[in-house]
Amino acid sequence: QGNVVGFGGRALDETQQPKYLNSPQTPIFDKGALLYGLDQAAPAIRREGRAVLVEGYFDVLAAHQEGFRNVVAPMGTALTAAQVRLLKRMTRRIYLALDADQAGVLAVRRGLEAIREAMDERLVPVPTAQGLVRFERELDGEVRIVVLPAGRDPDEVILADRKEWEAHLAQARPVLDFVLEQIAQGADLETARGKREAVQQALPLLSEVHDPVEQAHYVQRLAHLLRVDERAISAELRRPTPGPRSGARLPAEVDEGTGALAGRPMDREEVVEGYFLALLYRFPDLWEALPAGVDALLSREEHRVLLGMLPAGPSISAGAELRRYLEDLLNRFRPELSPELARRALQDCLQRLEALANERERREYAEVLAQAQEEGNRELAQEVSRQLSILSQRRWEIAMPPPRRLFPDARRYLGDEEAQGES
Known part of the structure; x- marks a missing residue:
């Protein structure tokens, strides 16, 4: 509104400290919740449909003096989520x-974290391997990086x-292009370890790109920057990496000291998935019979990790907890079958996995449909209803034999819910 709430100063001598000096914190002067110049910039931000964030007061003054009035700055601090919320009301x-110095690059990364925290998310449709559509959440906004010449400030x-x-504004880079370049510049590209560490930094960012064409573009871009084969990056992207950084968590009921599973009941998804993995680990030749995209049928991250380590099995780097978890699965599920019957059991598992995945997807779609109806989003509600109809039709097409037709070993694990509670 243009009211004075505090004062901010900037050192004229570059050797003087502190560089920025503000009024002390008060109920009306919270430097983490204010943006310098916002009262003057708000009309231009709304009119031009974008806000330009610079670092300091002098950058804002110079921009406004030259007619670039959609420019604002934090109050001598890193960009905060509260400041982003002020901007998202306008654009x-x-x-x-x-x-353009190293501190500025670090500020960019911190700013991205604040933007991610403060900006809303939206549901976007993403095609699946089964020919359906799932809905993912992505940032409801556009963030670009204005890359300045080295050693020169905006003013x-x-x-x-x-x-x-x-x-420079017209050539502003998509944020992922900028971050991938920064990762590559900070990596030791003369060693395999340096390249691998760079890929591991980039994987969480690439996994958040839901459009397959865009994701393929950035995989190619990273492969070029790191001088590696893009197929290697794609393989890492598709497969969860074992170990602490993979995000795989053991079930809460598992004793992390012993990994023991035997003392607790398992739900039907765990039973079917556990028996499925036990089959594959006891009969490695079955790996070749698996259809593409089978990992998407598994409900638990640790099961997807164990599947991803086949056919070789877990290595030392997999982590002791995950290895103990697999050992307990193999102790609990002991398929005593001939190779021919093992193949039949595998098909029974795959049918039940597909049916269980279908149930999960229908529950998720029902939640999305309820949200879309609550928000009055008719277009999304119609699309979700269509996908629900496809899923319901597909459920009736899954040829799943009843428990009484299963041979004893499979019936013990894949039969009715009462039998599945047994160990």
Whole structure:
């Protein structure tokens, strides 16, 4: 509203500390919840549909003096989620034009974390391997990085040449392009270990790109930057990596000291998935009979990790807890079958896994449908209803033999719910 709530100062001598000096924190002056210049910039931000964030007061003053009035700055601090919430009332497009030194690069990364925390998410349809559509959440906004020449601050660029500043804005990079380049620049590309560490840094970012064409583009881009085969990155992206960084968690009921499973009941999804994995680990030749995309049928991350380690099995790097968990699965599920019957049991498992996955998907779609109806999103509600209809039809098409037709070993684990409670 243009009311004075505090004062901020900036050192004129580059050797003077602190660089920024603000009024003390008060109920009306919270530097983590204010943006310098926002009262002057708000009309331009709404009019142009984007906000440009710079680092300091002088950057804002120079921009406004030269007619770039959609520019604001944090109050001498890292960008916060509260400041992003102020901006998202006016625009969903945020450009980060921070200083080109190492501190500026670090500020960009911190700013991205604040934006991710504060911005809303939206549901987007993503095709699945089964020809259906699942809905993922992605950031409801656009973030771009204005890359400035090394050693030059925004105010220096603006005051030296307006057209150069306009060109930098026009060439603002998608955030993932910028971050991948920063990862590559900070990596030791002369060693295999350095390249692998860089890939591991990038995988969480790549996995959040739900559009398959966009994801393939960024995989190719990273492969070029790191000088590695893109197929290696794609393989890592598809397969969870064992160990602490993979995000795989053992069930809460598992004793992390012993990994013991035998003393607790298992739900039917655990039973079917456990028996399925036991079959594959006891009969490694069955691996070749698995259809593509079978990992998507598993409900538990630790099961997907164990499946991803086949046919070789878990290595030392898999982690002691995961190895103990597999050992307990193999002790609990002991398929005593001939190779021919093992193949029949595998098909029974796959049918039940598909049926269970179908049930999970229908529950998830029902939740999305309820949310869409509550929000009055008719287009999304119609699409979700269509997908629910496809899933329901598919459930009736899954040829799953009744428990009485299973041979004894499989009936013990894949039969009715009462039998599945046995160990």
